Amino acid sequence: MAFPTTDLLDEFNRANENPLGNGDWTCPLFSGADTISIVSQVVAPNGTGIASGYWDNTTFGPDAEAYATISTKATIGEFVFVRMTSPGGGATDGYICEIVTDAGADFFVVLRFDNDVPTLLDSPIEQEVSAGDSFGIEAIDSTLTVYYKAAAGSWTALDTRDGSAYTSAGYIGLGFDTEVNGRLDDFGGGDVVPGPITRTTGADNSTLTWETIGGSAGDLAIILFANDGGDDQSGTPGGSYPITRFDPGNVASTVEFGAYYRICTGSETGTLIANEGTFGVTGEEYSWHAFKILAANWHGTTAPECARATGETGTADPPELDPSGWGTEETIWIAAVTRDDNDGFSSLGANYVDNFGYSAGGSSGPEIASSWYTNEAASEDPGTSTHTGTAEEYIAFTIGVRPPGAAEVAKDGSDTATLSEAATIGAAVAETDSGTAAESLVLAAAITGSDTATATETGVAVQSVTGTDTASLAETVTIAVSLTATETGTLVGAGSLGVVVGGSDTGTLVDAGAATSAIPKAGTDTGTLASTVAVGVAVAGVDAGTLAESAVVAVALTASDTTTLADATSNALVDSDTAALTEATEIDEDEVAPPPPTYLVTELVMDFV
Amino acid sequence: MALGFFLVPYRHRPLCGRLGRVCGMVDFDAQIRADGGAWREVEILGDRAIVKVRATAATLDAIAAVTGVQRIPLERLDDSLSTLPRPQLNTIRKAILECGYTTEELNARLPDLSVVTLRDVLRFLATRRLKPRYTDATRTAIVCDGPVLSCGSVEALDADVV
Numbered sequence: 001m002a003f004p005t006t007d008l009l010d011e012f013n014r015a016n017e018n019p020l021g022n023g024d025w026t027c028p029l030f031s032g033a034d035t036i037s038i039v040s041q042v043v044a045p046n047g048t049g050i051a052s053g054y055w056d057n058t059t060f061g062p063d064a065e066a067y068a069t070i071s072t073k074a075t076i077g078e079f080v081f082v083r084m085t086s087p088g089g090g091a092t093d094g095y096i097c098e099i100v101t102d103a104g105a106d107f108f109v110v111l112r113f114d115n116d117v118p119t120l121l122d123s124p125i126e127q128e129v130s131a132g133d134s135f136g137i138e139a140i141d142s143t144l145t146v147y148y149k150a151a152a153g154s155w156t157a158l159d160t161r162d163g164s165a166y167t168s169a170g171y172i173g174l175g176f177d178t179e180v181n182g183r184l185d186d187f188g189g190g191d192v193v194p195g196p197i198t199r200t201t202g203a204d205n206s207t208l209t210w211e212t213i214g215g216s217a218g219d220l221a222i223i224l225f226a227n228d229g230g231d232d233q234s235g236t237p238g239g240s241y242p243i244t245r246f247d248p249g250n251v252a253s254t255v256e257f258g259a260y261y262r263i264c265t266g267s268e269t270g271t272l273i274a275n276e277g278t279f280g281v282t283g284e285e286y287s288w289h290a291f292k293i294l295a296a297n298w299h300g301t302t303a304p305e306c307a308r309a310t311g312e313t314g315t316a317d318p319p320e321l322d323p324s325g326w327g328t329e330e331t332i333w334i335a336a337v338t339r340d341d342n343d344g345f346s347s348l349g350a351n352y353v354d355n356f357g358y359s360a361g362g363s364s365g366p367e368i369a370s371s372w373y374t375n376e377a378a379s380e381d382p383g384t385s386t387h388t389g390t391a392e393e394y395i396a397f398t399i400g401v402r403p404p405g406a407a408e409v410a411k412d413g414s415d416t417a418t419l420s421e422a423a424t425i426g427a428a429v430a431e432t433d434s435g436t437a438a439e440s441l442v443l444a445a446a447i448t449g450s451d452t453a454t455a456t457e458t459g460v461a462v463q464s465v466t467g468t469d470t471a472s473l474a475e476t477v478t479i480a481v482s483l484t485a486t487e488t489g490t491l492v493g494a495g496s497l498g499v500v501v502g503g504s505d506t507g508t509l510v511d512a513g514a515a516t517s518a519i520p521k522a523g524t525d526t527g528t529l530a531s532t533v534a535v536g537v538a539v540a541g542v543d544a545g546t547l548a549e550s551a552v553v554a555v556a557l558t559a560s561d562t563t564t565l566a567d568a569t570s571n572a573l574v575d576s577d578t579a580a581l582t583e584a585t586e587i588d589e590d591e592v593a594p595p596p597p598t599y600l601v602t603e604l605v606m607d608f609v
Numbered sequence: 610m611a612l613g614f615f616l617v618p619y620r621h622r623p624l625c626g627r628l629g630r631v632c633g634m635v636d637f638d639a640q641i642r643a644d645g646g647a648w649r650e651v652e653i654l655g656d657r658a659i660v661k662v663r664a665t666a667a668t669l670d671a672i673a674a675v676t677g678v679q680r681i682p683l684e685r686l687d688d689s690l691s692t693l694p695r696p697q698l699n700t701i702r703k704a705i706l707e708c709g710y711t712t713e714e715l716n717a718r719l720p721d722l723s724v725v726t727l728r729d730v731l732r733f734l735a736t737r738r739l740k741p742r743y744t745d746a747t748r749t750a751i752v753c754d755g756p757v758l759s760c761g762s763v764e765a766l767d768a769d770v771v
Contacts, residue, residue: 111625114740114742114755115743117627117629117743117751118624118629119741120635122649122650123634123638123647123648123649162651162765164762165759178625203764359768
C-alpha cells in the first residue's frame, strides 16, 4: 500500500514558537515531560527529557499514519506517534516509531505506551538514516508498519509490529528521546486513505467473516482459497451470499487453489469461511487471502479474469494474462501463488514488492503469497517468484481487475439520481432529469426534455434547452442560452451573456458584468431588463416593462413604448414614445434650423459706418 | 538454522528517558542477527513474552541457559507434547503457573499436557495480560497489575519467524 496517503499538516515555516502551538498543537504528550518548539522553521526539543507535542485539532484513526522529515539527525532519537489516547494525564496509551542513532547502524524501534510506560515491541530494525530522510508509522487494524524514505528516494516499508493492544482513534504527533540536537520538519499524517485494494489474510485454518471483508454496495470481493491434499474444490461457497469461481478450475494436484469473486451488495453478513468444508473439501488444512476493491476503483460489472500456471517442482511463475473482457486500460493486476507445505515465499516480482503479503500454512498445509500493482497495459506477466524451497507442487495465478470507465452518460430514460462528477462530462439527457447535477468542471448538457432540477455549474456551462426549464439556472462564467419555448426561471450571469428569446420571457434578467445583450423580441417582454453596461435593444412588439440603462443605449422601437425610458447617454427613437422621455445628454431627432442672429447684422452696419 | 520457542521475562530498563520494559531477548539481538536469524514476541501474563527465534543451535542453547528464560522444546505449533518426557511436561506446567495462571484454569483448559499440541499451550499462555503502570510518581518501578488486555496472535508470531 502506498505511504503516506495523507498530506502535510505543518511545515513549520513561520516565526519561532515556544512551545509549539499555533492553535494546532499541544505540548507535551506525556505528563511531566518536556515541550517542543519551532526554531528557525524546524521543530526542536525543549530540555533533555522526552519532549513531544501532538496535533490537537482532532484524533485520527483507528487507521492512522504520521510522518516527518529529519532536519538534523538526532544524537539519541526522534519519533512520531499514532493512536495516542489520554494525553498529558499520566495514563497515555499508544504507539511511537523512533529512529535511534547508534554508533554502528542506526535502527528503528516501535514502542507501545501503556499508562505512560514504554515497552519495546520485538527487535530493533536496522536502517541507517541521514538529515533529509523521512520516516513514519502507519496503523491499520492490528498492524503497525514502519516506513522510511531516503532524501532522494521513495517510501519503503521496513517491517511490521503488532498493534492489537490499542485499536481506537488517537492523536498523532512527534517528539524527541532525551535529545537536544535533533530537529524535525514537515510533519504530516491523519486518517489513512484506503488504497484501491485492501487485503485480509488467513493462515492455517482461519475463519473469515463478511464483516472482516466489510464490503459496501458495489465493492468487489476476491477470495483466494488454497487447500492441502489435492481435494477438488466444489459447490457454491458463500451460502446466502454466493461467491463465483473464476480461475480455470481444479488441477488434481496435492494442492488446490481457487479464485472466487462477489460484487457486494453491502448486506453480506456472517461467516464466509468456516472451515475447508465451505469449499467442499474434507479434512485438509487450508489458507486464504481475501481482497476488497472499492466500487470506485473497478469497473463495476466486468468480472475479473484469471490465468494459471502449475508445476510439480521448481520456481512458481504466475503466467501472462491478456484479459478478454477489456483492452489496454489501467488494470489492477494481482499475482498470487500457493505451494504445498511451507517454502517461504518472499517476493512475487519487481512490480509486486510494495503490497506483498504472505501467509504460512500449517505443518503440512498450503502457504499463500499475493501482491498487486496497477498498470495501463493490455496484458501482464508478473515474472517469477522467490522462495526458499522448490520441491513441492505449486499453483500460480495472475488476476486482472478491470478499472472504472470514463464518465460518459447518455440517457434515454429518466435520471432521478444525483450526478456529481469532478472531471469532464458530456451528458445528453433525452428525457426527464429530476436529480441534482453538480459538476465542478466543464459541463456540456443538451436537454431535449424538461429540466426541473437545479443546475449549478462553476465552470463553463453550455446549455441548450428546447423544452421547458423551470428551475433556477446559475452560472458564474460564460453562458450561452437559447430558449425556444418558455423561460420562467431566474437567469443570473456573472460573466458575458448572450440571450436570444424566441418566445415570451416572464422572468428577471440580471447581468452584473459586461453584458452584450442583443434581444430581438417577437412577443411580449413583461420582465425587467437591467444592464449596467452596453446594451443593444431591438423591440419589435410591445415593451411593458422598465428599461434602465446606465451606459450607451441604442433603442429601436417599431411599436409603442408605454413605459419610462431613461437613458444616461444617447438615444435614437424611430417611432412613437408616449411615456416620459428623459435624456441626460444629447438627443438625435429631426430638427428645424434656427433663424440667423440679428446682432450680427447690426454689428456689420456699425462697422461699415 | 534452528527454531525455538521461549518464555522470556521483560527487563525494566531506561527507555525514552524513563523506566521502560524490553523483552530479555534484546540481549541476544546482535547474536541472532549475526546468525542471520530473527525473533518476534507476544506479550503474555506475568510480565513475560512468548518469543520465537530462528538462530543457530548454539545461540538457542545460549538463550535457554539464561536465568528466568524457559525453552519449550518443540518447533512447530502442531507438534504434540506427547513426545516430551514427564519431567519436561512438569517444567512446562510449572512455567505456565509462574506466569500467573491458576491451577484451576489450567486444569480446566489443559488437564493433560501430554495430549495437547504446542499450539494449545501457547494459545493458553496468550489468553491475557495485565496492563503495566508505574508504582509512583517518580516512575522508579513498574508493575503489571492493571486491566486485562488481549495478547497478540500466536499464529502470527509463528508465521513471522520461519
